[in-house]
Amino acid sequence: MKKLKVVLVEDEEIVLRELKETIDWEGLGLEVVGTAKDGIEGEQMIRSLSPDIVVTDIKLPGKNGLEMIESAAVTNGIILSGYTDFEYTKRAIRLGVFDYLEKPVDDEELEKSLKMLAIRIIEDEKDVDRISDGCHITLMEDVQNHWIKVAIDYMNKNYMNQISLSDIARETRLSESHLSTLFKAETGINFLQYLNAIRLNAALNLLSQSTMNVSEIARSTGFPTPGYFTKIFRRFFGKTPTEYRGQ
Amino acid sequence: MLQSSMRRRPVTTLSGRLIIYFLIVMLVPFLLFVSYTIINYNRGIERAMTAQAVSALESDAASISSVIEEYRHKAYTLSSSPIITRVLEENDPEKTARNISSVYETLYVTMAGDTYKASASIVSSTGDIRISTHNFPEAYDLRTHTNDWDSSNIITIAKRKSGRERASIISIEDHRYDAGRQVLLSILRRTFAADGTLTGYIIIDVMSDAVIPEINDSNLFSEVVLVDNETFSAISLTHPQRYGSFSEFPFLRNDSSDIYRAPLEGTTLELVAISLNPLLRENFRTWTLVIAVSLVVGILISIILSLIFSRSISTRMRRIIESMKRFERGDFSIKLEKTGIREFDELSITFNIMVHRIERLLERTREEEAKSAEAERKALESQMNPHFLFNTLNTIKALAKMHGETEIYQTTIRLGKLLRSSIDNRSESATLQESLDLVECYLLIQKLRFGEKLRYSINCREDLLDRETPKLILQPIVENAVTHGLSEKLGDWNIDITIDEKDGKLCMSVSDNGIGFHSIPDMADLEHSQHTGLYNVYRRLELKYGDAFSFSISSEPGMGAAITIIIPMEDK
Numbered sequence: 001m002k003k004l005k006v007v008l009v010e011d012e013e014i015v016l017r018e019l020k021e022t023i024d025w026e027g028l029g030l031e032v033v034g035t036a037k038d039g040i041e042g043e044q045m046i047r048s049l050s051p052d053i054v055v056t057d058i059k060l061p062g063k064n065g066l067e068m069i070e071s072a073a074v075t076n077g078i079i080l081s082g083y084t085d086f087e088y089t090k091r092a093i094r095l096g097v098f099d100y101l102e103k104p105v106d107d108e109e110l111e112k113s114l115k116m117l118a119i120r121i122i123e124d125e126k127d128v129d130r131i132s133d134g135c136h137i138t139l140m141e142d143v144q145n146h147w148i149k150v151a152i153d154y155m156n157k158n159y160m161n162q163i164s165l166s167d168i169a170r171e172t173r174l175s176e177s178h179l180s181t182l183f184k185a186e187t188g189i190n191f192l193q194y195l196n197a198i199r200l201n202a203a204l205n206l207l208s209q210s211t212m213n214v215s216e217i218a219r220s221t222g223f224p225t226p227g228y229f230t231k232i233f234r235r236f237f238g239k240t241p242t243e244y245r246g247q
Numbered sequence: 248m249l250q251s252s253m254r255r256r257p258v259t260t261l262s263g264r265l266i267i268y269f270l271i272v273m274l275v276p277f278l279l280f281v282s283y284t285i286i287n288y289n290r291g292i293e294r295a296m297t298a299q300a301v302s303a304l305e306s307d308a309a310s311i312s313s314v315i316e317e318y319r320h321k322a323y324t325l326s327s328s329p330i331i332t333r334v335l336e337e338n339d340p341e342k343t344a345r346n347i348s349s350v351y352e353t354l355y356v357t358m359a360g361d362t363y364k365a366s367a368s369i370v371s372s373t374g375d376i377r378i379s380t381h382n383f384p385e386a387y388d389l390r391t392h393t394n395d396w397d398s399s400n401i402i403t404i405a406k407r408k409s410g411r412e413r414a415s416i417i418s419i420e421d422h423r424y425d426a427g428r429q430v431l432l433s434i435l436r437r438t439f440a441a442d443g444t445l446t447g448y449i450i451i452d453v454m455s456d457a458v459i460p461e462i463n464d465s466n467l468f469s470e471v472v473l474v475d476n477e478t479f480s481a482i483s484l485t486h487p488q489r490y491g492s493f494s495e496f497p498f499l500r501n502d503s504s505d506i507y508r509a510p511l512e513g514t515t516l517e518l519v520a521i522s523l524n525p526l527l528r529e530n531f532r533t534w535t536l537v538i539a540v541s542l543v544v545g546i547l548i549s550i551i552l553s554l555i556f557s558r559s560i561s562t563r564m565r566r567i568i569e570s571m572k573r574f575e576r577g578d579f580s581i582k583l584e585k586t587g588i589r590e591f592d593e594l595s596i597t598f599n600i601m602v603h604r605i606e607r608l609l610e611r612t613r614e615e616e617a618k619s620a621e622a623e624r625k626a627l628e629s630q631m632n633p634h635f636l637f638n639t640l641n642t643i644k645a646l647a648k649m650h651g652e653t654e655i656y657q658t659t660i661r662l663g664k665l666l667r668s669s670i671d672n673r674s675e676s677a678t679l680q681e682s683l684d685l686v687e688c689y690l691l692i693q694k695l696r697f698g699e700k701l702r703y704s705i706n707c708r709e710d711l712l713d714r715e716t717p718k719l720i721l722q723p724i725v726e727n728a729v730t731h732g733l734s735e736k737l738g739d740w741n742i743d744i745t746i747d748e749k750d751g752k753l754c755m756s757v758s759d760n761g762i763g764f765h766s767i768p769d770m771a772d773l774e775h776s777q778h779t780g781l782y783n784v785y786r787r788l789e790l791k792y793g794d795a796f797s798f799s800i801s802s803e804p805g806m807g808a809a810i811t812i813i814i815p816m817e818d819k
Contacts, residue, residue, distance in 0.1 A: 012638075012641075012642060012645075014642055014645045014646060014649070015641060015642060015645045017645070017649065018644075018645030018646075018648055018649050019645075021649065022648050022649060059634075082633075082634045082637040082638040082641065083634060086673060102637070102663075102667060103637045103638060103640065103641035103663070104637060104640040104641040104643075104644040104659050104660050104662075104663035105641060105644070105660075106660045106664075107648065
């Protein structure tokens with residue numbers, strides 16, 4: 001089985017070494033493909049290596065961890081932070097960061113989190129293969145559960161805006177964890193994947209029927225940045241939006 | 248819509264309002280009274296007065312007529328008396344002297360003792376015979392005045408009339424005084440000889456006393472006047488000194504409704520009276536004036552009273568307002584004195600109490616502010632940058648792990664968790680699971696220090712673990728037990744933490760086998776004791792639950808202590 005690629009970004013030498021050397025990456029099915037000590041270096045590394053997972057500190061020289069994640073369009077990130085700052089956590093959620101761990105980091109918790117993330121990534125890939133035929137995504141829309149119907153309805157209406165699981169939880173009056181499980185059970189894929197699929201379907205339409213460029217399409221379909229759009233597009237269809245339009 | 252319902256009320260002063268009320272109280276009965284009087288006066292009194300005046304004057308006229316008739320008859324009797332006609336015909340004083348006693352007898356008998364009411368005089372045409380029941384009036388002495396110089400003399404009047412007339416002549420021209428009595432009217436009869444020549448005159452002078460007592464009995468008239476419409480002369484019967492032509496009595500010329508007339512039958516005389524109505528009306532006018540004056544006085548008094556009253560209120564009010572303004576500017580020494588008006592005194596008392604309360608409240612607030620400023624200063628002094636702390640702990644942890652120092656590694660992580668939970672202000676509550684993890688972190692760190700000597704047990708029903716409770720409740724209690732209960736004690740240290748549900752409430756108890764409390768403290772003691780951790784927990788629960796929780800301490804000195812908290816169960 002192929003190992004998922006991990007990039008670590010942390011400015012403290014000792015901490016970086018500790019992470020790299022004492023976490024049982026093998027056992028988690030992961031491989032650290034690169035480490036960086038500042039935000040700029042980290043971003044370049046992420047662009048060149050396209051890792052599956054990025055583990056990063058927030059406070060970094062050059063560019064902070066969240067900015068780095070955003071500009072490099074990281075889809076699966078874990079934040080390690082000395083800060084408990086509501087603004088940071090809010091922004092992290094918006095960028096789809098998988099977990100936010102506070103220093104001193106309990107390595108057991110980190111490993112648990114990495115393990116869950118790895119499982120999700122693999123499942124997501126399977127899901128993508130299942131619902132995408134390379135040029136179109138088929139979504140299960142005919143669900144039985146009323147609340148999931150409400151949730152899908154809400155997503156279809158609001159995908160062009162920034163929406164998160166907590167918005168839908170508020171809309172359906174379900175707890176986030178319950179909603180998440182129920183969603184997966186009803187639709188076969190997780191909430192974020194489903195939202196991405198809706199956005200991508202909309203983007204496919206725009207790509208073939210409008211002259212809008214990639215940035216405009218990304219903005220009007222609700223992706224945080226064109227980078228994310230391209231990245232997720234490629235994950236689903238194996239090519240960039242520009243290549244798709246070229247065909 | 249809104250604006251129409253908000254009708255503006257005019258702003259008035261207290262004195263203005265009082266004046267209006269006073270005026271209403273004063274004017275309403277007055278107007279009712281006046282209108283009643285006017286209506287009544289116009290309709291009834293005047294009509295009744297008129298009827299009464301008419302009948303009174305008629306009866307006056309009748310009585311005068313009867314007096315005149317009586318003396319006319321007496322004049323006739325005298326003129327037909329043989330002795331008197333003979334004496335006058337003979338016109339010889341010597342012969343007369345012989346018969347004088349029978350002449351006098353005839354005169355007195357005829358006048359029948361009425362001599363104080365009237366006098367009878369006879370005079371021959373030459374004036375040689377002159378006899379009277381009283382002193383013979385000089386005016387009738389024909390020797391001294393044969394001419395017509397005295398137009399008021401009845402003989403002169405008789406001479407002017409046709410010489411053959413036998414009928415009586417009545418005149419009211421003469422107003423002589425005779426022995427202190429005034430002549431009102433005179434009745435003259437001429438006597439003739441058998442051949443028809445004038446022989447002399449018989450004159451009866453009726454004194455005003457004969458008539459006046461009868462006149463204006465009812466006092467309805469201000470003046471009653473006897474008028475001769477032939478000679479246009481008049482005499483007042485009510486004020487006999489007034490007499491003369493009509494010009495003496497201007498009211499005779501006008502034709503007012505207040506003038507009443509009654510002609511005397513068989514004469515040219517007429518009785519004219521002026522009623523008291525004008526006087527009454529005059530009275531009424533005076534009366535109106537009095538009322539008007541009293542009204543003005545009343546208005547003045549009410550204005551003055553209103554001003555005095557409103558001033559007495561407004562000065563007190565102003566004093567209160569001034570005090571309030573001073574109070575507003577921060578002068579708390581203000582105290583309102585008694586004013587002598589109960590309502591104001593109540594206001595003053597309430598105000599004083601309010602000032603006192605606010606003063607105390609402000610004092611307390613200032614004290615609290617000072618305290619919290621002090622606390623903040625202390626906090627700032629002792630503050631350490633938490634990020635530095637957490638990053639350092641993270642580095643220590645990394646080092647420990649790389650060097651295989653498991654205990655250091657774990658202690659660092661636990662310490663980090665404990666510290667973080669105490670500075671984390673994102674949420675006020677935590678699940679029991681989180682709270683108990685924290686307690687365990689704390690106890691594990693302490694165990695590291697004290698080893699096997701410290702033993703603990705945590706018992707919690709599985710289904711309660713996800714209940715939300717206020718955070719940092721259990722850990723400070725456990726910490727209190729360790730630092731105050733166990734640290735001074737020899738031998739084994741045990742701490743038991745039990746969480747259970749009791750009657751739908753959450754019951755948390757922490758017991759130890761430490762030295763216990765010397766005496767069970769109450770919460771006020773706790774605040775100032777070394778157990779501030781316990782007091783803080785109590786205070787936070789009080790703020791959150793009010794009375795709906797219990798916090799109890801049980802202890803036996805030397806044997807340990809147990810702290811039990813019962814709080815409402817929160818929803819999942």
